[in-house]
Amino acid sequence: MPRRERPLDEGDAPLLRFAADLRLLRQRAGSPTYRQLALRAHSSAASLSVAAGGRKLPTLAVTSAYVRACGGDVKEWEARWHTVAASLTGPGGSHHPPYPGAAPYQVTDSGRYFGRERLVEEVCGRLRAERVAVVTGPSGCGKTSLLNAGPLARLRAADPAPAVLSCTPGPQPGRTLTRCLAHLARERPPGGPRPLLVVDQLEQLRTHCPHPAEARRFLDALWQAARPGTAPCRLLLAVRSDALPYFTGHPLLAQPLTMAPMTPEELHRAIVEPAARADCTVEDRLLAVLIAGAAGQPGALPLLSRALLATWRARTGTLLTLARFRETGGIERTLAEAAESAFTALPGAGRERARQVLLRLVDPGGPGGVPRPVPRGTLDDDPGTAAVLEHLAAARVLTLDGDRVALAHGAAQHAWPRLARWTAEDPEGLRRRQALTEAAAAWRAAGRDPALLYRGRRLAEARRPGPPDDRLTAAERDFLAAGARAQSARRRREADRRARLRGQRRLIALLATLVTTLALVVAATAPLAVR
Structure with a gap:
């Protein structure tokens, strides 16, 4: 029994x-x-x-x-x-995980933050020398984690520690700054170290503040607060690289420090050292897969952190293994879950707009390797598209870097079932659409050169109505409309030319008839003239 x-x-x-x-x-x-x-x-x-x-x-x-x-x-x-x-492993769990997962590193996480030591030193050195330090980089590169677990952790551990306050601009940046400066003035002891104001996500001046003049006043007030001689505080700012052109010319952002992609050596430290602090070991095979999977991927770091946290939860003893990593679904599962959650959180119109954006970023029929960045200018420049881009960037589905937009990881187009299904529906149509996008961008970049316009069969195919949810951008519509006008003008010129030829032929025929008739008359009257 x-x-x-x-x-x-x-x-x-x-x-x-x-x-x-x-x-x-x-x-x-x-x-x-x-x-x-x-x-x-x-x-x-x-x-x-x-x-x-x-x-x-x-x-x-x-x-x-x-x-x-x-x-x-x-x-x-x-x-x-x-x-x-x-x-x-949550608040009631018995173990503190070595990786933060989807959340950024906090000030208390400095003991498990590795890989960015060189940049942390540069930021701290800039603060000591110039009182203002600005960090920039694409979405998802870890700017908030750098600020928290790097300079802020060091300053709060200093003796004496300066007053430190962190904020984001929000929709009313002026009020935010007034409150922060007043708070720091109260917190600074007489003769104590100069306080530090940390402003994260400075791009909110463009995405959240509806009045450009108020955004400019916010920057001016920050600049005044950090000026030598009268400066009440030091400044540590973080701004997404795609927002930098919005602040062109302001002295506050003249010399930012850029967060470059992590090198393999830095990734090695970021993966291995936190595990070691938690008395765990990362299997060599898993380490190789993780570093290779992050190479060339613009939004790999937050996905890597989530996948590592899931692997740590599923570990056997103190060893993080490749087998457990694959059991939890790895980066692909993490990416698919984040993308699906972000997509379903959008309203109906936002989902249609997200589908349009995402399908312009995939490589139809490709293996899903390094993402294909596209110029921001090839997408519509309307509030709906901007809101979708911000939403998907915040969810780490795509990255915004300078004037480029790309999927966070090349695996998205096959790991996320919804995007894989969209891509498989009409890969040839996607290729034609991407070719149209590139042609429209090249035409505009060349000063609307008519020689670059579509014509004939290619124009007819591009203008053929697609599915109801297949929407052209304003630039593409402008390009095709210019092609249609140029083709109509060519047809009118050709019709005029043919009409002139027909008129010339009729005139020649009439003249020939007259000449023949005249010749006959002369021939008939010649004998009479002789007699």
Whole structure:
């Protein structure tokens, strides 16, 4: 007789509920023995028994095998597994994870922040020498984490520590700045070190503030607050690189420090060192896959952090392995979940606009390697498109860098089912649309050179109506309209030329008839003249 299963401990903890529901699933499947389950699941009976023991969270692979053998919904149980794993390392968990996941590093995370030491030194040196330091970089490169776990952590650990206050401009930057400066003035002790005002996400002056004049006054007030002699504070600013042209000419942002992509050596430290501080080890094979997966990917860092956190939760003992990384879905699963969540959060019109934007960033039929950046100018410059770009950038689905837009990771077009389905619907149509986008941009860059316009069959195909949700940008419509006008003008000129030729032919024929008639008359009257 098989042994009776040990009763679960009392309580309502997530792990106990998970185990109880696994047992209930097994009962509904006819209560097979664990040996029978093992034969169905191609797994060991011992591991399946432990999975429903309630003492330890089983691995994702064992959970999936258990559920599959009992005829359950594997996808649903995988989602539950991730929820329970997150609860075990949340505020009530017993272990502090070495990676922050989707959240930026905080000031208290300085002990696990690695890879950006050189830039942290540059920022601190700039603050000591010039009282103003500006950090810029594309969306998702880790500017907020750098500020928090780098200079802010160092300053708050100093003796004596200066007063430090962080803020973002928000929709009313003037009021925000007034409150911050008043607070710092109260907090600074007489004779103490000069306080520091940190303004993160300075691009909000463009995206959140409806009045350009108010944004300019905010910058002027910051500049005045940091001027030598009368400066009440030092400034540490972070601004997204695509917003820098909006502030062109202002002395406050004249010499920003740029966050370059992490080198392989820096990525190595960012992955290995936090794990070591948590008494864990990263398997060499996993390390190689992670570094290779981040190379050339503009938005890899937040995705990497999320995937590492999931791998740490699923670890075996103190080792983070490639097998566990793949069980949790790796970067691809992380990316797909973030993208789907961001997309479904949009309203109906926003989803249509997001589809248009995303399909302009994919490489139809391509392997999904390094993302293909496109100029911001090839997209519509209307509030709806701008709002969608900001939303998707905040969710780390795409990156905004200078005047370029790109998918955060090249794997998005096959890892995210929705985008993969869109891409597969009409890859040839996508190629034609991307060719049209590039042709319209080249035409505008060349001063609207008529020689670059579409004509003939190519123009007809590009103007052919597509699906209802396939919307041309204003630049593309302008390009095609100019092509149609040029073609109509050519046709009118050709029609005029043919009409002139017909008139000339009729005139020549008339003259020939007259000449012939005249010749006949002369021939008929010549004998009479001789007589």
